[in-house]
Amino acid sequence: MIAHADTIDNGACLRADVCVVGGGAAGISLALALSGQGLSIILLESGRMGEDAATQALYAGEVADERLHSPADKYRQRRLGGSTATWGGRSMPFDPIDFETRSQVPHSGWPISYEDLLPFYPQANALSEAGRFAYDADEALGAAAPPMVRGFTSEVVRTNGLERFSCPTNFGQRYERRLRVAPDIQVLLGANCIAIGLEADGRSVRDVSVATLAGRRFRVAARATVLAMGGLETARLLLASRDVAPRGVGNEHDVVGRYYMCHIAGNVGTLVFNGRPQDVRHGYEITPEGIYCRRRLAVAATEQRRHGLANCVARLHFSRITDPRHRNGVLSGLFLSRKFISYEYGKRLHDGTDPTPGVYARHLWNVISDPVDTAAFLVHWATRRTLAQRKFPSVILRNRTNRFSLEMHGEQIPRADSRVTLTGKVDALGMPRLHIDWRYSPEDIASMDGTLQLIAQELERSGTGRLDYDRATLEEDLLRFGAYGGHHIGTARMGTDPRTSVVDADCRVHSVDNLFVAGSAAFPTSSQANPTLTLIALSLRLARHLAGRLAPRQAAHVHGAAP
Amino acid sequence: MRVLVLGGSGYVGSRLCALLRDSGWATPVCASSRRTSTGVESVRVDTRDPAAMADALRGIDAVVNCVAGNASAIGEGARVLTRAALAAGCRRLVHLSSMSVYGTAEGRIDESRAIDGAPGWYARAKCEAEEHVAAFAAQGGAAVVLRPGCVWGPGSELWVGRIARFLQARRLGDLGVAGDGWSNLVHVDDVGQAVLAALRGTDARPGVRAYNLAGPDSPRWNEYFVDLALAIGATPVRRLPALQLRLDAMLAGPPLKVAEILGRRWPGGARFMPPPMPPNLLGLWERHLHLDASRAERELQLHWTPYAVALQQSAAWFLQQRRGSLPDVPVLRGGDSPT
Numbered sequence: 098m099i100a101h102a103d104t105i106d107n108g109a110c111l112r113a114d115v116c117v118v119g120g121g122a123a124g125i126s127l128a129l130a131l132s133g134q135g136l137s138i139i140l141l142e143s144g145r146m147g148e149d150a151a152t153q154a155l156y157a158g159e160v161a162d163e164r165l166h167s168p169a170d171k172y173r174q175r176r177l178g179g180s181t182a183t184w185g186g187r188s189m190p191f192d193p194i195d196f197e198t199r200s201q202v203p204h205s206g207w208p209i210s211y212e213d214l215l216p217f218y219p220q221a222n223a224l225s226e227a228g229r230f231a232y233d234a235d236e237a238l239g240a241a242a243p244p245m246v247r248g249f250t251s252e253v254v255r256t257n258g259l260e261r262f263s264c265p266t267n268f269g270q271r272y273e274r275r276l277r278v279a280p281d282i283q284v285l286l287g288a289n290c291i292a293i294g295l296e297a298d299g300r301s302v303r304d305v306s307v308a309t310l311a312g313r314r315f316r317v318a319a320r321a322t323v324l325a326m327g328g329l330e331t332a333r334l335l336l337a338s339r340d341v342a343p344r345g346v347g348n349e350h351d352v353v354g355r356y357y358m359c360h361i362a363g364n365v366g367t368l369v370f371n372g373r374p375q376d377v378r379h380g381y382e383i384t385p386e387g388i389y390c391r392r393r394l395a396v397a398a399t400e401q402r403r404h405g406l407a408n409c410v411a412r413l414h415f416s417r418i419t420d421p422r423h424r425n426g427v428l429s430g431l432f433l434s435r436k437f438i439s440y441e442y443g444k445r446l447h448d449g450t451d452p453t454p455g456v457y458a459r460h461l462w463n464v465i466s467d468p469v470d471t472a473a474f475l476v477h478w479a480t481r482r483t484l485a486q487r488k489f490p491s492v493i494l495r496n497r498t499n500r501f502s503l504e505m506h507g508e509q510i511p512r513a514d515s516r517v518t519l520t521g522k523v524d525a526l527g528m529p530r531l532h533i534d535w536r537y538s539p540e541d542i543a544s545m546d547g548t549l550q551l552i553a554q555e556l557e558r559s560g561t562g563r564l565d566y567d568r569a570t571l572e573e574d575l576l577r578f579g580a581y582g583g584h585h586i587g588t589a590r591m592g593t594d595p596r597t598s599v600v601d602a603d604c605r606v607h608s609v610d611n612l613f614v615a616g617s618a619a620f621p622t623s624s625q626a627n628p629t630l631t632l633i634a635l636s637l638r639l640a641r642h643l644a645g646r647l648a649p650r651q652a653a654h655v656h657g658a659a660p
Numbered sequence: 661m662r663v664l665v666l667g668g669s670g671y672v673g674s675r676l677c678a679l680l681r682d683s684g685w686a687t688p689v690c691a692s693s694r695r696t697s698t699g700v701e702s703v704r705v706d707t708r709d710p711a712a713m714a715d716a717l718r719g720i721d722a723v724v725n726c727v728a729g730n731a732s733a734i735g736e737g738a739r740v741l742t743r744a745a746l747a748a749g750c751r752r753l754v755h756l757s758s759m760s761v762y763g764t765a766e767g768r769i770d771e772s773r774a775i776d777g778a779p780g781w782y783a784r785a786k787c788e789a790e791e792h793v794a795a796f797a798a799q800g801g802a803a804v805v806l807r808p809g810c811v812w813g814p815g816s817e818l819w820v821g822r823i824a825r826f827l828q829a830r831r832l833g834d835l836g837v838a839g840d841g842w843s844n845l846v847h848v849d850d851v852g853q854a855v856l857a858a859l860r861g862t863d864a865r866p867g868v869r870a871y872n873l874a875g876p877d878s879p880r881w882n883e884y885f886v887d888l889a890l891a892i893g894a895t896p897v898r899r900l901p902a903l904q905l906r907l908d909a910m911l912a913g914p915p916l917k918v919a920e921i922l923g924r925r926w927p928g929g930a931r932f933m934p935p936p937m938p939p940n941l942l943g944l945w946e947r948h949l950h951l952d953a954s955r956a957e958r959e960l961q962l963h964w965t966p967y968a969v970a971l972q973q974s975a976a977w978f979l980q981q982r983r984g985s986l987p988d989v990p991v992l993r994g995g996d997s998p999t
């Protein structure tokens with residue numbers, strides 16, 4: 098069932114087997130996976146079904162350097178479904194190498210392996226509506242599917258890996274009815290968790306405190322509590338709960354909020370292919386089950402180890418939109434309409450410089466002088482994206498010149514000094530606001546450089562094309578828009594050593610027996626992949642762990658043997 | 661044991677007659693109002709005709725009621741049948757009901773759930789029939805009521821043939837929220853096995869016992885649509901907006917229905933018209949009713965046909981039928997639908 102938290106009696110204490118805090122992709126997946134196993138579940142969601150400005154304002158915080166990180170309330174949504182209300186839908190599993198302890202990536206290594214997570218990925222794909230769990234082009238599209246670049250084969254730089262796209266599915270809308278129908282799930286909307294209350298010995302959660310914007314207060318006491326609030330809010334709540342643990346819950350070793358990661362991403366260089374434009378596939382394919390997917394360039398794991406590179410992918414992309422020299426009507430149209438595009442999706446249309454009237458005029462000329470392409474694009478966009486339920490994932494231009502840039506997306510090396518902390522200011526519910534100090538390392542840029550060199554080398558070796566990029570401006574190219582928005586990772590990282598991690602391999606907070614973290618906060622490293630699919634898979638794995646952990650007592654209850 | 665199978669020429673009934681014939685312990689008598697079947701002893705009978713029923717019940721040890729049709733055939737037919745059976749001293753009855761007796765209920769539903777039957781004539785008729793069966797049991801009859809979900813398998817026009825053609829025409833696909841309901845698909849052979857188990861088990865103990873029937877691994881509708889589309893090559897599967905589905909059923913539906921009826925008057929005429937999309941299916945596909953069939957599995961010792969096996973058989977049947985090598989497909993009715 099779904100109810101509003103204002104219907105709960107003031108001062109009440111609700112009881113459940115599992116309390117899930119946060120109704121986004123992680124929380125909804127977890128609750129649905131726990132359903133039907135004899136457990137009672139309460140899911141606390143701060144927002145409602147749609148956007149609510151007062152609730153969204155609870156996110157507000159400070160950012161150390163606004164050029165490096167977007168404001169704390171951007172790329173996130175406080176509503177049922179969380180940020181899946183606005184996500185792009187790219188649904189990628191992590192690679193086996195992401196879980197390894199790698200000398201080239203300090204602080205790397207997960208306490209679980211790819212194989213531990215693998216059984217949960219197919220269900221994560223199903224929940225994301227991203228089709229089958231098949232990420233090899235031959236497997237997903239058939240061996241007859243055209244290659245990315247005809248004539249390019251390389252054991253160093255692979256092009257048979259796919260990325261798949263969700264609709265993008267809004268988990269709140271998509272799974273609302275499942276949540277309503279489930280007799281063992283109680284979803285409370287408008288329910289803001291403002292404190293984790295520990296028992297006096299600090300070793301278990303007694304209850305969590307809930308507040309609504311209308312002023313109602315109650316508690317939820319559960320046998321297991323799961324924080325599924327996203328990479329920033331999870332750390333915020335842990336740090337802000339200081340009644341029993343003076344440094345914050347799970348923060349005995351000052352790890353909560355540290356090792357904060359996003360992704361290093363940007364458009365780099367000029368790639369010119371030698372062959373005919375029709376021999377290059379830079380756009381989307383559709384799998385038999387109807388999913389948009391696309392090939393990318395990726396350095397093979399063995400080569401990453403050999404050359405000491407972090408994990409990264411590259412996609413064929415068009416040139417910089419803001420620069421009218423591309424003479425493309427569609428891109429100029431995007432530039433001119435940037436005021437109407439949301440912050441999250443328009444960010445890369447604003448590169449910090451103030452365009453002169455001359456630049457506007459040249460963009461306008463591009464649109465006027467390229468009417469056929471512009472009109473064809475608009476029709477395609479309207480039918481395949483605006484009106485479609487499964488949306489064409491991004492702008493793809495007709496390849497006329499065989500000239501591209503590379504859109505890079507890679508992991509960053511975890512750093513203890515990249516962190517979120519609490520400020521002295523509080524929000525409407527009295528919760529301390531966040532201070533975000535995201536940092537990256539010179540090694541991140543050097544690793545991207547190494548990846549680009551390998552791609553250039555393999556293109557040259559195969560004679561299929563040529564990649565030119567300016568090493569002197571590489572850092573600027575990659576950081577022009579700061580950290581890639583929306584991927585908040587690592588603030589309650591998983592590990593075996595409490596001095597360098599917050600949760601264990603079961604996502605349980607080291608020092609608290611019944612407190613768990615779901616979501617990308619628990620990732621120790623960030624991978625080349627977008628985090629959503631993996632955080633869903635990790636939540637499903639956590640659901641299985643919780644069901645096993647909580648079920649025996651339940652069974653005993655049924656037979657009347659337990660007190 | 662002589663078993664009278666009412667509705668014996670239907671999808672479930674004809675399969676059941678074959679299973680009984682091969683069982684070695686039962687002799688089926690196929691009763692149908694429409695046509696007689698080949699290979700088994702058969703009689704033509706309208707279940708609403710008391711005299712004909714009394715005739716048909718002579719020498720019969722047990723009755724299986726698989727009658728489909730309109731509200732009167734289902735409801736009134738059950739009343740006449742149960743009275744005639746009591747009068748004839750035939751006290752063993754297996755009655756095929758439907759999950760539609762649970763009305764609009766959602767969630768996991770077992771047999772303890774009260775039946776309500778609203779909305780729709782079909783559900784009301786099925787509830788009325790169950791009431792007559794209960795009255796039969798109260799007067800000393802031993803009855804088993806089976807409540808299957810959607811009965812499918814090779815030969816199922818309703819849940820394979822029709823769906824497959826909608827998929828090929830891209831009028832069906834992944835429906836999102838509109839196809840998130842449970843399919844409750846159950847293989848026709850599993851229904852047959854349940855009837856056989858019920859016949860062997862009802863040792864004339866008076867009373868009535870109900871069993872839900874649905875494959876425990878039967879998926880949600882969306883998953884079935886995608887799987888069937890892949891199996892018959894109706895790819896790439898499209899994600900359909902709910903609006904398209906509603907327009908198809910509500911706007912295009914009535915004229916297509918008229919065309920279908922007119923088309924029947926000319927030999928082969930119906931083949932060239934696209935079939936109408938029945939509006940009641942839209943409600944079925946989005947309904948989160950999940951039949952709990954664990955009682956049937958436990959007490960009738962059913963071994964369910966795995967979903968993947970049933971899917972493969974069904975797709976193979978459809979493709980073979982398309983190639984035209986199956987001239988006479990038995991049975992065009994079955995499962996939970998009046999359409």
